[in-house]
Amino acid sequence: xxxxxxxxxxxxxxxxxxxxxxxxxxxxxxxxxxxxxxxxxxxxxxxxxxxxxxxxxxxxxxxxxxxxxxxxxxxxxxxxxxxxxxxxxxxxxxxxxxxxxxxxxxxxxxxxxxxxxxxxxxxxxxxxxxxxxxxxxxxxxxxxxxxxxxxxxxxxxxxxxxxxxxxxxxxxxxxxxxxxxxxxxxxxxxxxxxxxxxxxxxxxxxxxxxxxxxxxxxxxxxxxxxxxxxxxxxxxxxxxxxxxxxxxxxxxxxxxxxxxxxxxxxxxxxxxxxxxxxxxxxxxxxxxxxxxx
Numbered sequence: 001x002x003x004x005x006x007x008x009x010x011x012x013x014x015x016x017x018x019x020x021x022x023x024x025x026x027x028x029x030x031x032x033x034x035x036x037x038x039x040x041x042x043x044x045x046x047x048x049x050x051x052x053x054x055x056x057x058x059x060x061x062x063x064x065x066x067x068x069x070x071x072x073x074x075x076x077x078x079x080x081x082x083x084x085x086x087x088x089x090x091x092x093x094x095x096x097x098x099x100x101x102x103x104x105x106x107x108x109x110x111x112x113x114x115x116x117x118x119x120x121x122x123x124x125x126x127x128x129x130x131x132x133x134x135x136x137x138x139x140x141x142x143x144x145x146x147x148x149x150x151x152x153x154x155x156x157x158x159x160x161x162x163x164x165x166x167x168x169x170x171x172x173x174x175x176x177x178x179x180x181x182x183x184x185x186x187x188x189x190x191x192x193x194x195x196x197x198x199x200x201x202x203x204x205x206x207x208x209x210x211x212x213x214x215x216x217x218x219x220x221x222x223x224x225x226x227x228x229x230x231x232x233x234x235x236x237x238x239x240x241x242x243x244x245x246x247x248x249x250x251x252x253x254x255x256x257x258x259x260x261x262x263x264x265x266x267x268x269x270x271x272x273x274x275x276x277x278x279x280x281x282x283x284x285x286x287x288x289x290x291x292x293x
Contacts, residue, residue: 005030006044007115009037014112017057018077023049032264039186039265042145043254045113050188051144055110058093061086062107071098125233127263130271130289133227135180136172136204138165138220139194146183146191146270147251155181155193162195165220169197172207176277182227184269196225230268232289239285247286254288263292 009030013021026049027037041049057078064074075086090098096105140158144150159166170177177197185192199207204224206212235254237246268291275285 003044003115005032006037006040009041010045010113010115013053014056017053017060020079021053035267036264038188042186043147044115046145046148048145048188052113054089055093056112058090059108059110061090061098062094062101062109065098065102066104066107068102071102074098125235127292128232128234128289130227130230130232130291132229133180133198134204135182135196135225135227136169136199136207137180137182137194137196137223137225138162139192139223141190142193143190146186147254152248158193159195165222166195168217168220169199169207169222172203172213173197173199174203177203179274179276181272181274182269194225227269227271230266230291231293232271232291233263235288235290237286239283241281241284243284243286250286250288266291266293 009026012026012029023038024034027034030037030040032040038049041052045052047055061074061078064077065071071086072083075083078086080086080089087098090096090101094101094107096107101107142151142154142158144154166179170179177199180196180198182194182196183191184194207217207222210216235250237243237250240246270291271287271289273287273289275287278284
């Protein structure tokens with residue numbers, strides 16, 4: 001079970017907080033490739049590995065200070081190169097300076113994650129071969145991991161602030177273009193998120209031609225991109241007129257059921273496909289497609 005394996009990696013991290021921590025070694029403890037470990041850790045724990053380690057170290061550092069340890073010794077113990085860099089990080093996380101914590105000021109307690117304490121959930125998926133797609137997109141960079149509260153807040157703000165560009169691409173597709181939300185280039189710091197539409201060849205050319213379109217779209221950040229064919233685990237909402245609420249519930253269930261996955265993530269973009277343009281509105285649905293090996 002993957003949750004059990006990730007918990008083993010969490011145990012390894014907890015035992016080595018005072019030493020240089022290698023993502024590769026943590027992945028080895030979980031018996032995963034480093035990429036798959038990073039994705040599973042983000043889904044199950046709700047944050048990148050580096051952020052989890054930072055929070056645990058700063059939480060432990062506060063306890064050490066309250067026990068009377070010297071601030072510089074604590075800084076060096078948890079990998080900070082100077083008292084100043086430690087003080088800045090400590091202040092940002094706890095809201096108080098190390099000296100204030102040492103004198104009894106309240107601090108945050110970020111406890112070690114125990115995945116075995118979380119409830120069980122069931123989740124089914126279908127393995128599909130996704131075809132290659134040529135899309136027109138505009139993108140931004142999100143912080144954190146692709147699943148979690150940070151994703152929801154950033155996605156909501158991005159959709160609200162780009163409605164004009166969405167309508168323009170949707171109109172270019174004659175009101176029939178399939179809409180995609182795609183995640184790519186995932187790192188410890190964040191990931192690219194782009195909204196994209198599948199347009200026919202003529203519409204793709206027209207969107208960049210002011211003479212045809214009647215306006216200049218150079219400031220819109222539009223790009224033509226190719227998604228390669230891939231195998232994916234596909235999670236699907238119930239069909240309804242308004243499947244967005246079911247989509248949010250599906251994402252939450254997907255996270256809770258992550259320990260039941262029996263596949264390994266592939267290094268390829270994740271796709272969410274909005275199937276809006278169907279003969280009957282009550283048949284609308286949304287797919288979350290996670291590329292797998």
